[in-house]
Amino acid sequence: xxxxxxxxxxxxxxxxxxxxxxxxxxxxxxxxxxxxxxxxxxxxxxxxxxxxxxxxxxxxxxxxxxxxxxxxxxxxxxxxxxxxxxxxxxxxxxxxxxxxxxxxxxxxxxxxxxxxxxxxxxxxxxxxxxxxxxxxxxxxxxxxxxxxxxxxxxxxxxxxxxxxxxxxxxxxxxxxxxxxxxxxxxxxxxxxxxxxxxxxxxxxxxxxxxxxxxxxxxxxxxxxxxxxxxxxxxxxxxxxxxxxxxxxxxxxxxxxxxxxxxxxxxxxxxxxxxxxxxxxxxxxxxxxxxxxxxxxxxxxxxxxxxxxxxxxxxxxxxxxxxxxxxxxxxxxxxxxxxxxxxxxxxxxxxxxxxxxxxxxxxxxxxxxxxxxxxxxxxxxxxxxxxxxxxxxxxxxxxxxxxxxxxxxxxxxxxxxxxxxxxxxxxxxxxxxxxxxxxxxxxxxxx
Ligand code: NAD
Numbered sequence: 001x002x003x004x005x006x007x008x009x010x011x012x013x014x015x016x017x018x019x020x021x022x023x024x025x026x027x028x029x030x031x032x033x034x035x036x037x038x039x040x041x042x043x044x045x046x047x048x049x050x051x052x053x054x055x056x057x058x059x060x061x062x063x064x065x066x067x068x069x070x071x072x073x074x075x076x077x078x079x080x081x082x083x084x085x086x087x088x089x090x091x092x093x094x095x096x097x098x099x100x101x102x103x104x105x106x107x108x109x110x111x112x113x114x115x116x117x118x119x120x121x122x123x124x125x126x127x128x129x130x131x132x133x134x135x136x137x138x139x140x141x142x143x144x145x146x147x148x149x150x151x152x153x154x155x156x157x158x159x160x161x162x163x164x165x166x167x168x169x170x171x172x173x174x175x176x177x178x179x180x181x182x183x184x185x186x187x188x189x190x191x192x193x194x195x196x197x198x199x200x201x202x203x204x205x206x207x208x209x210x211x212x213x214x215x216x217x218x219x220x221x222x223x224x225x226x227x228x229x230x231x232x233x234x235x236x237x238x239x240x241x242x243x244x245x246x247x248x249x250x251x252x253x254x255x256x257x258x259x260x261x262x263x264x265x266x267x268x269x270x271x272x273x274x275x276x277x278x279x280x281x282x283x284x285x286x287x288x289x290x291x292x293x294x295x296x297x298x299x300x301x302x303x304x305x306x307x308x309x310x311x312x313x314x315x316x317x318x319x320x321x322x323x324x325x326x327x328x329x330x331x332x333x334x335x336x337x338x339x340x341x342x343x344x345x346x347x348x349x350x351x352x353x354x355x356x357x358x359x360x361x362x363x364x365x366x367x368x369x370x371x372x373x374x375x376x377x378x379x380x381x382x383x384x385x386x387x388x389x390x391x392x393x394x395x396x397x398x399x400x401x402x403x404x405x406x407x408x409x410x411x412x413x414x415x416x417x418x419x420x421x422x423x424x425x426x427x428x429x430x431x432x433x434x435x436x437x438x439x440x441x442x443x444x445x446x
Contacts, residue, residue, distance in 0.1 A: 001025070001187060004077040006102045008035060008066065010046055010266070010333065011119060011154050012083035014161045017051060020058035022190045027065045027073055039066045047332035047359045050162045070109040079187060080106055082130070083119040083154070087270055094123055094274040103130040107137025113146040115180050119154050121211050121271060123278055127151050127174070127204045148180035151204045153211030158265070159330020166191060171199040174207025212278070215271040216289060221256040222263045223295040229259035229443025230302075239443030240425055259442045261397060261423035262299035264327035264336035269296070300338045303395055303423050304345030306440055310419065311392065315351035319416070321391040323384060324398025325357035325364050332360045334367060338423065339397045343368070343378065353378045356387035358400050385410060393419035399426050408435045 001024045005016040008030035016028040030036050035045045042056040058064035067073065084098035099120055106116060116134065118127055131149045138145055151174035156164040171188055175181045181201060185192075192199055202210070225243065232239040239259050247254030263269070272293050279286035311318045327337035334340065339355075346353055357364065361380050365373075372378045381387035384402060388394050388411055396403055404426060412418060412435075419438045420427065432439035 001079065002075045002077045003027075003079050003081065003187075004029060004070070004073060005081045005083055006030075006070075006105070007082065007084035007098070007120070008032075008039060008045075009083070009085060010048065010158055010161065010331075011156065012081070013039075013044075013046065013055070014048065014051060014156060014165055015081055015083055015119060015154070017054040017058060017064060018162060018165045019187070020061075020064040021054055023063070024187075025063055025065075025075060026058075027067055027075075027077070029067045029070055029072075031068060033068050036066045036068050048158065048161050049330060054162065070105050073109075076112045077114060078112075079115045079117060079183065081117045081119045081152075082106075085266075086120045086122060086274075087266075088273050091277065092273040093277040094121070094270065096122065096126065096129070099126065099130065100133055103133035104137055107134035108141070110134070110138065110145050110147065115183050116147055116149045117152045117184070118149065118208070119152055121153060121215075121267065121274075122151075122208055123212075123274060124205045124208045126208060148175070148177050149204070150175045150180050150184060151207035152184065153207060155211075155214065158333055159328060168198065172207045172210050173199060173201050174204035175201065176204060212271055212275045215267055216275050216292070218256050219263060219268040219272050219296070220288065220292050222258075222260075222268075223292040223299075225257045225259045226262070226299045226442075227295050232443040232445055236445045237443075238445045240441075259425060260299075260338075261303050261342070261442065262296050262338045264300075264334075264338050264340075266333060266335040269293075269336040272296075300341040301345065302442065303338075303342050303397070303421055304349075306421055307346065307351070307393065307395070308349060311351075313349060315346060315349040318393075319352045319354065319391045320346055321381075321388040321394040321415075322353055322355040323357075323387065323394065323396045323403050324400055325355055326360040326398050329398055329400045332363045334360055334363050337397075342395065342397060342423075343372075347372055347377045350377075352376065354381050354387040354389065354391060355379070356381045356384045357398065358384075358402060385414060389414045390416050392417045393421060395421040395423065396426060397423045399424040408432075408437065412436070 003019050003024050003026045005012045005028045008028040016026045020026040038045050042059055044052050082102045084102050086094045089095040127149045153172055173184055229239040243257055246252050247257055272289055276286045276289045325339045326334055422441045425441045429439050429444050
């Protein structure tokens with residue numbers, strides 16, 4: 001099948017590369033020329049495990065192409081995916097300008113009957129607006145083309161995106177015509193072969209809402225556990241035992257109940273915000289969602305506040321090592337990462353920071369304020385153990401695997417003071433104590 005994917009970011013690129021891998025001809029279109037130029041040479045602008053091989057193999061096989069505009073397509077698509085960003089606008093609503101721009105471009109260039117697929121996370125009713133925009137452009141051109149707009153939200157997790165795409169828990173498909181349903185089913189057949197019941201058909205608005213509800217539910221689980229961790233700490237209770245205790249209840253389940261220093265990323269924060277706005281615009285008071293967001297906001301201050309409790313408000317003479325900058329392991333994505341709040345707070349209180357992340361250092365160089373580097377307030381270390389040289393404390397923010405079993409003996413040789421603040425409860429407090437570290441986790445009852 002000929003497919004076009006508009007937007008070559010984390011979702012668009014994975015979608016394009018995976019469908020190409022399944023034998024389709026795919027063109028990924030992105031307005032970011034720098035990004036497309038890199039991709040044409042087989043260089044990835046983002047980090048996602050396994051994606052580089054998939055992209056290069058499919059470029060070489062002639063199944064994957066890249067372009068900056070829809071005018072450059074060499075073949076007419078049967079399906080066009082919209083996978084552009086939907087960030088928060090200044091009010092917290094999902095900013096639809098990229099989706100609508102993509103829709104206008106489709107209407108301005110479409111030549112044949114086609115299925116348009118909203119893969120971006122969009123508010124309920126957006127498919128109708130996309131349809132309206134495309135139709136307006138077709139009317140302007142005075143041509144008649146039959147097209148359907150379907151909703152097919154994406155549930156992949158950065159860091160495990162290829163596996164999630166190829167072996168999804170479910171595929172949600174909101175459609176209004178049997179024709180669109182049949183074509184989408186044909187497209188997904190190779191993915192569904194071992195599990196045909198994993199596709200759920202529904203109407204378009206239900207599909208749009210399913211995506212928001214899924215992310216809001218996951219964010220709620222995290223914020224709930226984070227709130228429990230704060231309470232546990234005050235009561236002298238170990239949240240990790242509580243987590244294991246409640247996770248064994250099949251009604252609760254063990255996933256997404258790990259307490260920590262807050263959720264980040266390109267999805268949960270903006271999607272919870274957008275859902276709050278959607279509720280408010282419809283005269284519903286989103287009390288649960290607001291609490292989820294507020295808890296997450298507060299949670300991101302736990303580590304810097306703990307550092308200030310230990311060292312005082314003026315951190316001028318304090319050097320802190322930070323392990324992990326990405327919002328979670330397996331990605332270079334730092335959007336809304338907890339590390340950003342930590343760094344901002346430490347530097348605002350005049351600390352010096354030595355940070356290390358296995359893959360996010362180029363991203364950090366790109367997005368952190370240049371004055372932090374010029375003033376020497378932050379140094380990006382070459383190696384995880386360089387980041388702990390002469391530090392007064394190590395703060396673990398992202399639970400990358402290389403941080404799981406640190407060389408404590410080496411750390412004691414390098415660190416000025418043996419203090420560890422563990423934002424993801426990676427270490428055993430007893431073990432750390434035996435190794436003569438002053439250890440602070442999240443809700444460990446100290
Ligand atoms: P991203 O920011 O990584 O990529 C978006 C890309 O779209 C950018 O490269 C941008 O240049 C491009 N773009 C913007 N306007 C364009 C236009 N008019 N024409 C062509 N390209 C255009 O975004 P992402 O993380 O891939 O997310 C895309 C959508 O998928 C969002 O709605 C997001 O909420 C949703 N989503 C993301 C994830 C995730 O883990 N990142 C998971 C599920 C769903």
